[in-house]
């Protein structure tokens with residue numbers, strides 16, 4: 642590909658709309674057959690403005706898709722034990738089919754302990770160790786939503802992963818690590834980069850498929866993108882800026898996600914789809 646060409650955009654917003662339409666139809670079908678509306682419980686700790694906005698967006702999408710949402714607001718001063726008790730109680734509540742604990746919960750709380758209080762069958766955000774293990778071993782369970790959304794995007798654009806060099810920049814438990822495992826399961830050759838990686842540019846230059854999941858504006862330089870690569874930018878930074886220098890990267894890549902409108906909408910679509918999957922299994926309408 643010559644440098645004057647521009648990459649095709651991977652339209653996550655359009656794909657997410659299609660997934661949500663289908664999810665909405667399935668939610669209505671569950672309500673008709675079981676007399677119960679699928680329900681997502683969202684737990685929000687404190688008043689972090691970004692978290693408040695994310696939760697509001699997720700609840701609005703639920704309403705649009707015909708999924709009930711229950712908001713549990715907890716004060717920032719809550720203890721780990723109290724948060725764990727709330728999540729255990731939601732895990733046992735038959736009217737709740739999926740549980741989302743909005744990250745971050747505050748540094749005084751043991752977030753991992755809180756996540757582990759979510760029953761695996763209701764872990765529609767895919768944050769528990771059980772979900773991560775199932776996903777990594779290719780067993781039934783819920784994918785972490787952003788990684789799951791990224792794989793759906795790659796599939797929608799027919800990206801062949803077998804034997805390709807995939808480079809994941811970032812190794813968080815909710816994003817970098819699980820997306821690497823999903824790429825590995827699809828026979829890509831996966832490299833993880835992180836804050837201690839000594840030559841990020843060299844790794845990026847090798848990538849047929851690049852996933853940026855860091856949270857640093859334009860950390861990945863466009864000139865390091867391999868010509869013809871597929872670039873997935875999961876980063877979201879102030880000012881609608883991703884982790885990849887989009888303007889230069891798009892002159893070299895074959896496919897690239899915009900920020901916003903790429904990975905972000907896919908995360909919510911997968912969350913709602915998995916909520917309907919969970920309701921379907923819990924109400925005896927589908928196998929696990």
Ligand code: NAP
Pocket residue numbers: 787810811812813814815816817834835836837838841854855856857860875876877878904905906908909
């Ligand atoms: P995180 O928990 O802060 O993890 C960031 C990762 O980036 C860490 O693994 C860190 O390495 C690595 N890193 C930091 N500086 C680096 C550097 N200079 N070079 C290479 N790697 C570096 O973040 P996260 O929760 O995974 O989120 C990452 C980004 O994705 C953020 O912009 C976030 O807003 C976005 N995000 C988007 C969605 C969505 O729906 N679109 C969902 C979740 C997150 P160490 O492990 O060594 O510290």
